[in-house]
Amino acid sequence: MKTLIKNGRVIDPANGIDDALDVLLENGIVAKVAKDIKETGAKTISAAGKVVAPGFIDMHVHLREPGHEEEETIQSGGEAAAAGGFTAVACMPNTDPVNDNSSVTKFILKMAAVGSPVKVYPIGAISHRMEGELLAEIGDMYKNGCVAVSDDGKCIMDNLLMRKALEYSTMFDIPVIDHPEAHDLTGDGVMNESVVSTSLGLRGIPASAEEIMVQRDIILAADANAHIHIAHVSTEGSVDLIRRAKKKGIKITAEVTPHHFTLTDNECVSFDTNLKMKPPLRTENDLKAILKGIKDGTIDAIASDHAPHHEDTKLVEFDYASFGIVGLETSISLALDKLMHSGLIDINRLVEMYSTNPAKILRLPGGNLSEGSPADITIIDFNRSVAVDKNKFRSKSKNTPFHGMNLKGAAVMTIVDGEVVFQVEE
Amino acid sequence: MTAWTKKDLLGIKDLSVEELELILTTADSFKEVSARDIKLVPALRGKTVINFFYEPSTRTKMSFEVAAKRLSAATYGLSKSGSSLQKGETLIDTILNLEAMGPDLIILRHSAPGAPHLISKYTQAGVVNAGDGAHEHPTQALLDAYTMREKKGKIKGLNVSLIGDVAHSRVVRSNIFLLNKMGANVTVCGPATYLPKDIAGLGVKVTTKVDEAIEDADVIMMLRIQLERQGRKSLPSLREYFDFFGMTEKKLERSKPDAIIMHPGPMNRGVEIDSSVAEGPRSVILEQVTNGVAVRMAILYLLLGGTRNEDTN
Numbered sequence: 001m002k003t004l005i006k007n008g009r010v011i012d013p014a015n016g017i018d019d020a021l022d023v024l025l026e027n028g029i030v031a032k033v034a035k036d037i038k039e040t041g042a043k044t045i046s047a048a049g050k051v052v053a054p055g056f057i058d059m060h061v062h063l064r065e066p067g068h069e070e071e072e073t074i075q076s077g078g079e080a081a082a083a084g085g086f087t088a089v090a091c092m093p094n095t096d097p098v099n100d101n102s103s104v105t106k107f108i109l110k111m112a113a114v115g116s117p118v119k120v121y122p123i124g125a126i127s128h129r130m131e132g133e134l135l136a137e138i139g140d141m142y143k144n145g146c147v148a149v150s151d152d153g154k155c156i157m158d159n160l161l162m163r164k165a166l167e168y169s170t171m172f173d174i175p176v177i178d179h180p181e182a183h184d185l186t187g188d189g190v191m192n193e194s195v196v197s198t199s200l201g202l203r204g205i206p207a208s209a210e211e212i213m214v215q216r217d218i219i220l221a222a223d224a225n226a227h228i229h230i231a232h233v234s235t236e237g238s239v240d241l242i243r244r245a246k247k248k249g250i251k252i253t254a255e256v257t258p259h260h261f262t263l264t265d266n267e268c269v270s271f272d273t274n275l276k277m278k279p280p281l282r283t284e285n286d287l288k289a290i291l292k293g294i295k296d297g298t299i300d301a302i303a304s305d306h307a308p309h310h311e312d313t314k315l316v317e318f319d320y321a322s323f324g325i326v327g328l329e330t331s332i333s334l335a336l337d338k339l340m341h342s343g344l345i346d347i348n349r350l351v352e353m354y355s356t357n358p359a360k361i362l363r364l365p366g367g368n369l370s371e372g373s374p375a376d377i378t379i380i381d382f383n384r385s386v387a388v389d390k391n392k393f394r395s396k397s398k399n400t401p402f403h404g405m406n407l408k409g410a411a412v413m414t415i416v417d418g419e420v421v422f423q424v425e426e
Numbered sequence: 427m428t429a430w431t432k433k434d435l436l437g438i439k440d441l442s443v444e445e446l447e448l449i450l451t452t453a454d455s456f457k458e459v460s461a462r463d464i465k466l467v468p469a470l471r472g473k474t475v476i477n478f479f480y481e482p483s484t485r486t487k488m489s490f491e492v493a494a495k496r497l498s499a500a501t502y503g504l505s506k507s508g509s510s511l512q513k514g515e516t517l518i519d520t521i522l523n524l525e526a527m528g529p530d531l532i533i534l535r536h537s538a539p540g541a542p543h544l545i546s547k548y549t550q551a552g553v554v555n556a557g558d559g560a561h562e563h564p565t566q567a568l569l570d571a572y573t574m575r576e577k578k579g580k581i582k583g584l585n586v587s588l589i590g591d592v593a594h595s596r597v598v599r600s601n602i603f604l605l606n607k608m609g610a611n612v613t614v615c616g617p618a619t620y621l622p623k624d625i626a627g628l629g630v631k632v633t634t635k636v637d638e639a640i641e642d643a644d645v646i647m648m649l650r651i652q653l654e655r656q657g658r659k660s661l662p663s664l665r666e667y668f669d670f671f672g673m674t675e676k677k678l679e680r681s682k683p684d685a686i687i688m689h690p691g692p693m694n695r696g697v698e699i700d701s702s703v704a705e706g707p708r709s710v711i712l713e714q715v716t717n718g719v720a721v722r723m724a725i726l727y728l729l730l731g732g733t734r735n736e737d738t739n
Contacts, residue, residue: 197623199628201599317540318539318544319539
């Protein structure tokens, strides 16, 4: 089977390509990228006026299956990913049961194979049941398809265990992903600690809770010569620490979420529980530091931290609401609008953060359009107007603070292994 | 004069100076009712008021109850321990059920900031915030302002110091919002561990030294220290707290002779305030409670749009 994508602006940062080119996909791989390809018998897709990029990868999502299929399944999450322009996602291990052994890993991959239109890469737990006490069978999970390890929101408090996890990960050349949060400093905080939390009387989560763990991770990763990946960076201090660590040559990478480069804790005055997540929305200064980190390369990737929650868990007092928001179907439009159209970065850098870098960080096939790479393609129309409508989400959950927002730019087609898995309705 | 147009009283933050003035002026006439032999006016006859107290309360709960009854409203009480909240019913479901009974006003005390704001979206009834976590306690700030104005003749230009557990106090926040709007100068004082992040950003002077807080103060408001919240990590002992922050005759020697002492209650004698100060000549602590009834009568009256035609009874 052949597919020819004609007349698009092809952007492939890994190969330094930004040019008007055609892309030929054949048998699930990229066969050729060149000017004016003539190919008889190929299905033709016109990409005139659009950007053709290697498939976007959301390296931080929660698919809830097994355990909370009422909030999301591997299939519904995969469909949401496809609709959001992603050809692959990496899913966190905080399912029920936890993905802390190869049987759960295999289950996830099996469900993905039969139900998900996009590729699903499981992230295994660092510790048994994510309890932060004993190492999980990281090697066995790696052998069976896990691409990284993380204890997700249950940041490991035991420094010795974290050190061992980093050392152990080097045997498989996989990153340890940390959600940096010192739980003793977070306490029962529900939003960022700032003048806003003070004014609202809501318990604060200090920036120090994140930064102290980012620094710990840097020290331990440097010592173990291991790859640490910092999830959803949210504070100015964290950005500074990561920038300095990179300068020293420490193997550290980092991601930010669209909500952390779009919103600040000022929004919380509405008590809207869809503004409650971890890490919390921070201050204007933090947002500026994140934008700077995106521009100068301190931040490697954008990841949504897609966290589906049932409406019932959000229709309660702010104190009692669940943490987290969905993000797969708003991520790219937010980035195009808030980062590219704002003039902060160009489309090349955006593709790098959505495709090239996530693939490098997780050592995935893809993230480039080299001949022989998987035929995973995201086509973008960065002038398309989007009115975010949560009722049209493919995700089973609708917990978004972006409902009703008007944005410019969207993914209009998603191709996985040469097959069109999503195409926007014209 | 401004007319009252709001459905709810959720916080001082939402009120204009004119609205604050309107409540205080309206309270004047209701104070007189409470001084009568027969403390009853028919203004809210036929109105249904639900006192929904999710958290324990003595003063606020009774004050609203007394205020509503003196206005001839029918009052009903619901507490967390006696309700199906204990069985896992959500706050929204609870309110929808109360709403089905057609109340005119719901007075809510709740431990979670924003709870009154949440329920106001689910009921046609007016909602009065009787304290939401560490967020706001608007009726307390209004009765405090009423008392300050009664004693000092004005609010604008007054130096008001709030001393104690600033972090966990809704009284502090509502007082700061109100006093700033009405032109007073606010100082907050307490142990560094009880001063919340960037409190100065709310437009107050901040100090950890009691002497500084009381020196120029016209009003000294003592706050309960809430040791149970952060426990022993925030404060070595109540003994040490009393030594540094507890209000005593000795410390008051540095204050203006006509400074008044206030406390929103409940009071912990020998912790934040010495009995000799609480009962001393400058204390207006119980007058605050008396004024609380008048101020709450004014609020209920304004929210429920009652008539002041007393001859109909």
